[in-house]
Amino acid sequence: MLNHRATSFLAILVLLVLAIAHQFVPLWMGWYLLVALLWLGITVYGSFTLRSNYFLTAVTQGPSTAKKVAITFDDGPNSTYTPQVLQLLAQYNAKATFFCIGKRLESQIDLAKQMVAAGHELGNHSYSHSWFFDFFGKKRVTNELKRTNALVSEVSKQSNDLFRPPYGVTNPAIAKAISETNNTVVGWNVRSFDTVSKDPKAVINRLTKKVQPGAIILLHDSHDRIQSILEHLLLFLQQQGYEMVTVNELLYDS
Template sequence: MLNFKNINVLTFILFLGLLLLSQFFNISIFFFIVLFLAWLTLTSIGSFTIGWNYHLKAFNSKKNHTKNQVAITFDDGPNAEFTPKILELLKAHHAKATFFCIGKHAEQQPELVQQITEEGHTIGNHTYTHSDFFDFYNKQNVIAEIKNTNTTISSIINKKMKLFRPPYGVTNPAITKAIKHTKHHVIGWNIRSLDTIKKDEEDIFNRITKNIKPGAVILLHDSQEITVRVLEQLLLFLQKNNYQSVTIDTLFNIEAYA
């Protein structure tokens, strides 16, 4: 299995092997550099690819799902301008979704947090600040970000969240240790829409729909107008193809709240 622990063990064994061979043969330092670069490349890709489960186990999709269900998820809200539009579309199409909220945004928009849950959607933890430097936080700082968000949102909906999605989907040893402490379910995705990067809504829509299968988890963001337009097309596509949009906890049969 390609994960952080196994790659470290394999790298260490190969390193010892090279050291042993160097006692009998003239082993160039080039081989040690190649080994290090290989370890660094795999670990970097694994850290930025949540679907690999490289550092920790995440729910990325439900493979071989027998029901025509997908989970639409939204990161970075709630947003005063766009979240209401998204909620309106979901309601019109009888679709349910999961919103991974940033704590400081939830604090500013408590009425939207309430509306999300009142309309049957699920809320997950997306850290308190969504800092650009979150990847460099130590275990205690990661725990603080998660707990502050849980406390903030719990004060609004009287529920303690058990779902967590790390910013940018990045994982590392510090986040792994923090999650072992907080005992959250880590949620990834297997369809990344790139709605925060791409500017062409047809391109985003096609990127999503060409990869849709039962059990898929779709990543969107309720923080911009283009996502609203793409969502409207996506919901029509799902309806036409007899797909049901459900919450993450429904798809994976896990608890969303403690």
């Protein structure tokens, strides 16, 4: 798969060849635009597709050898919905990974401690989760990662390097920040669209169709449909004989 550096190099090379050829033969100017548009299209696709490993290497699934899945929750902790999620996870003897927004984690330290005490794992989902996060420079992204890493370590009492980029978007600034903080970037291979879809049944159908051994499932503990969605999902996984584990356990203990 092409990465950002190789794609950019190739685009510049083709543009140079076109410019040189242009000296000797008449050339349609649209070729330049086509190369630029192709580069842009690939780069936008790479930005929005973590599994393409375009800007950085991301983990998007575990080994399929054991019947284990990792359920992950983004955008919490939330004082209303996270406790509901914790109760359900306990009921089904499931462990999960929570990619926390640093500023929310800071204001919900006791809740976060409960999550860790129950055997769940905390990960980093930036400090601000700002709408403009993908326009921040390397320094600002690095600061956000370090600040939330410190909070996660403080609450977990152990270093945990998991990071999920807000909106699943990556870019050169995030890639440079990661090379400094050394976080492990975690994506998913089963997306629920639980924040977009208002119909829990449609979300559950999508999830149950896509689940397979080694899956990393993306959910959010930040909305009022999560309780119903999670209960159906956990029941399905239990009936199918799946073990619900943390991302680290999925990746390294299978």
